[in-house]
Amino acid sequence: MAKVVFEHVYKKFPNGVIAVNDFNLEIKDKEFVVLVGPSGCGKTTSLRCVAGLEEASSGNIYIGDNIVNDVAPKDRDIAMVFQNYALYPHMDVYNNMAFGLKLRKFPKVEIERRVKEAAKILGIENLLDRRPKALSGGQRQRVALGRAIVREPKVFLMDEPLSNLDAKLRVQMRAELQKLHNRLKTTIIYVTHDQIEAMTMGDRIVVMKDGVVQQVGRPLDIYDNPNNVFVAGFIGTPPMNFMEGVLKQENNRLYVDLETIKIYVPAGKFKTANMYVDKEVIFGIRPENISELEDTPDAKQEDIVLANVDVSELIGSETYLWVSNGPHSFTARVDAHTKAEDGSEHQLVFNPEKIHLFDKETEKAIP
Amino acid sequence: MELPRWRPGKLTQIMLHFILLAYSIIVLYPIGIMLLSSVKGTREIFTNPYGWPASLRLDNYSKAWKLANFSVYFQNSAFVSVMTILVLLFVSSMAAYVLARFEFRGNRALYMLFISGLMLPVRLAVVPLFTMIRDINLLDTRTALLMVYVASGIPFSIFLLVNFFKSIPKEIEEAAIIDGCGLFSIYYRIMLPLIGPALATVGIYNFIGTWNDFFFPLIFLRTKSKYTIPLGVMQFFGEFTNQWDMLFSSLTIAIVPVIIIFMVASKQFIRGMTAGAVKG
Numbered sequence: 308m309a310k311v312v313f314e315h316v317y318k319k320f321p322n323g324v325i326a327v328n329d330f331n332l333e334i335k336d337k338e339f340v341v342l343v344g345p346s347g348c349g350k351t352t353s354l355r356c357v358a359g360l361e362e363a364s365s366g367n368i369y370i371g372d373n374i375v376n377d378v379a380p381k382d383r384d385i386a387m388v389f390q391n392y393a394l395y396p397h398m399d400v401y402n403n404m405a406f407g408l409k410l411r412k413f414p415k416v417e418i419e420r421r422v423k424e425a426a427k428i429l430g431i432e433n434l435l436d437r438r439p440k441a442l443s444g445g446q447r448q449r450v451a452l453g454r455a456i457v458r459e460p461k462v463f464l465m466d467e468p469l470s471n472l473d474a475k476l477r478v479q480m481r482a483e484l485q486k487l488h489n490r491l492k493t494t495i496i497y498v499t500h501d502q503i504e505a506m507t508m509g510d511r512i513v514v515m516k517d518g519v520v521q522q523v524g525r526p527l528d529i530y531d532n533p534n535n536v537f538v539a540g541f542i543g544t545p546p547m548n549f550m551e552g553v554l555k556q557e558n559n560r561l562y563v564d565l566e567t568i569k570i571y572v573p574a575g576k577f578k579t580a581n582m583y584v585d586k587e588v589i590f591g592i593r594p595e596n597i598s599e600l601e602d603t604p605d606a607k608q609e610d611i612v613l614a615n616v617d618v619s620e621l622i623g624s625e626t627y628l629w630v631s632n633g634p635h636s637f638t639a640r641v642d643a644h645t646k647a648e649d650g651s652e653h654q655l656v657f658n659p660e661k662i663h664l665f666d667k668e669t670e671k672a673i674p
Numbered sequence: 675m676e677l678p679r680w681r682p683g684k685l686t687q688i689m690l691h692f693i694l695l696a697y698s699i700i701v702l703y704p705i706g707i708m709l710l711s712s713v714k715g716t717r718e719i720f721t722n723p724y725g726w727p728a729s730l731r732l733d734n735y736s737k738a739w740k741l742a743n744f745s746v747y748f749q750n751s752a753f754v755s756v757m758t759i760l761v762l763l764f765v766s767s768m769a770a771y772v773l774a775r776f777e778f779r780g781n782r783a784l785y786m787l788f789i790s791g792l793m794l795p796v797r798l799a800v801v802p803l804f805t806m807i808r809d810i811n812l813l814d815t816r817t818a819l820l821m822v823y824v825a826s827g828i829p830f831s832i833f834l835l836v837n838f839f840k841s842i843p844k845e846i847e848e849a850a851i852i853d854g855c856g857l858f859s860i861y862y863r864i865m866l867p868l869i870g871p872a873l874a875t876v877g878i879y880n881f882i883g884t885w886n887d888f889f890f891p892l893i894f895l896r897t898k899s900k901y902t903i904p905l906g907v908m909q910f911f912g913e914f915t916n917q918w919d920m921l922f923s924s925l926t927i928a929i930v931p932v933i934i935i936f937m938v939a940s941k942q943f944i945r946g947m948t949a950g951a952v953k954g
Contacts, residue, residue: 358848358852359851359852360848360851360852380851380852381851381852381853381854381855385852386852387848387849387852389845389848389849390845391843391845393843393845393846393848393849394846394849395846395849395850395864396846396868397867397868397870406850406853407852407853407854410853410854410855410859411854454849454853458853
């Protein structure tokens with residue numbers, strides 16, 4: 308049980324690549340924090356710095372109240388779960404899980420108690436005498452988790468632990484990991500490139516790109532109020548729609564001029580919007596905030612946009628409409644029973660309360 | 675991904691079996707002759723070289739073992755071969771682990787230096803080797819043999835082991851680091867068991883070479899009590915007569931350890947030989 312703190316952590320590789328650039332974060336005790344971002348964004352490197360498999364070029368990392376920069380990995384009291392499981396092929400499941408405890412000279416009875424208990428939690432009691440080769444992907448994943456659990460570490464580090472599982476198993480393990488976290492109440496740092504994993508599992512999410520933290524926050528906060536265009540586009544599927552336009556003022560009302568579309572900005576939604584009048588902005592709206600007119604009978608006339616339906620994709624629970632209007636293409640998430648047909652014109656309503664505006668130059672959200 | 679299995683046609687199969695059969699005969703025939711001759715008398719070997727022995731003279735073996743001092747040669751050979759394998763595996767697996775896993779200046783050059791030994795037949799260096807061994811006062815010792823064998827086995831061993839070590843996922847080592855392994859225990863408890871097939875390959879390959887070597891014992895050894903088997907059997911070639919029966923029964927005894935070792939390690943050996951051919 309411990310907090311983990313990154314204090315101005317940099318990681319520069321010998322080939323000059325800066326993998327982690329001024330990383331600052333305080334992870335609270337028992338918190339489940341997810342580092343998420345595209346590949347090469349520095350999330351795994353950050354995790355490896357905590358593990359001690361990588362040395363931070365500068366800055367401090369704390370586990371609990373101690374700076375661990377110069378502490379050997381084995382003395383950091385952490386356990387790590389790897390993407391490819393990294394089980395020891397020549398040991399059976401029991402010994403895979405017991406190995407760390409044996410090296411730490413735990414009494415035999417205690418080792419057995421812990422391994423059995425972890426195996427019970429993970430439902431792998433009947434596999435203890437098998438070699439990893441004889442296990443399925445999901446079972447291997449459980450053993451890898453078990454190996455971490457028996458150590459009862461201060462911090463769990465998980466590096467894309469679900470990426471090698473098939474889609475169905477991944478969803479199942481996602482829920483199980485959360486249950487596990489509720490049960491063990493240990494700090495978990497979890498790395499993934501999958502924003503859905505991040506959204507569903509994290510108490511807090513850290514979105515990273517090119518070694519720089521883009522935003523830290525609770526999942527819904529990040530979803531509702533993304534800091535910049537990258538975060539807005541990265542979190543959420545299908546991603547947020549972006550259109551470039553100019554912010555204009557008319558009769559004391561602000562609107563985004565998208566040439567073929569006019570979007571009125573609700574008064575007071577963006578405090579600094581007045582500073583951007585006649586400047587180029589990026590307008591963003593999530594697919595679920597675009598609805599069909601049929602479903603939004605009390606929509607204002609000015610919020611209605613006429614668009615051409617290019618393709619409609621039925622997912623089952625809902626339908627994605629890939630539509631276009633002039634130079635703009637965007638996606639709307641509508642009811643599965645929509646009457647929209649491919650190639651037809653369709654009336655859509657943009658929910659003005661849910662729009663986002665970004666500075667075109669800095670790509671930062673306009674507050 | 676599983677590739678479709680190659681299924682040869684009928685004619686190809688017959689051809690394949692014919693070739694394999696022919697090869698087996700070529701290999702097994704001399705061994706058979708040796709076995710037969712080992713239970714005949716010298717005279718019978720000449721009068722009836724290919725036929726079944728008139729009477730089984732099994733005491734040939736005990737005679738060779740005791741009277742011809744063969745047990746001493748056997749012990750010498752066993753000592754030199756086993757020690758060679760142990761030292762060789764220990765030294766080259768440690769070197770290979772470092773070369774495969776640690777980045778440092780000159781790593782590549784060092785690896786190349788080791789590998790370049792593959793290009794030089796060690797027997798070419800017999801004169802400098804002899805003077806070297808003489809200068810360090812190791813002439814007529816089994817240690818001299820041991821040293822030369824280990825050194826000459828290193829290039830191939832390192833070549834094979836480095837590639838094996840490289841094929842082991844790095845994460846397994848990292849997991850071991852986090853589990854609390856130090857460098858040596860990673861090498862000893864994790865990596866060595868994982869390259870078992872390669873160790874078996876290196877072991878068998880060098881064991882056969884060492885066990886059968888005639889050249890270096892001939893160069894380095896003087897005292898009879900230090901002779902290895904190949905040198906020892908030379909005494910059956912006398913000035914006037916050759917003791918063919920003793921020779922063949924000695925040779926038969928001599929191949930037993932090799933066959934046993936091969937049988938024990940063949941599964942690993944084959945895995946070592948074919949590793950990398952298919953991933954999985």
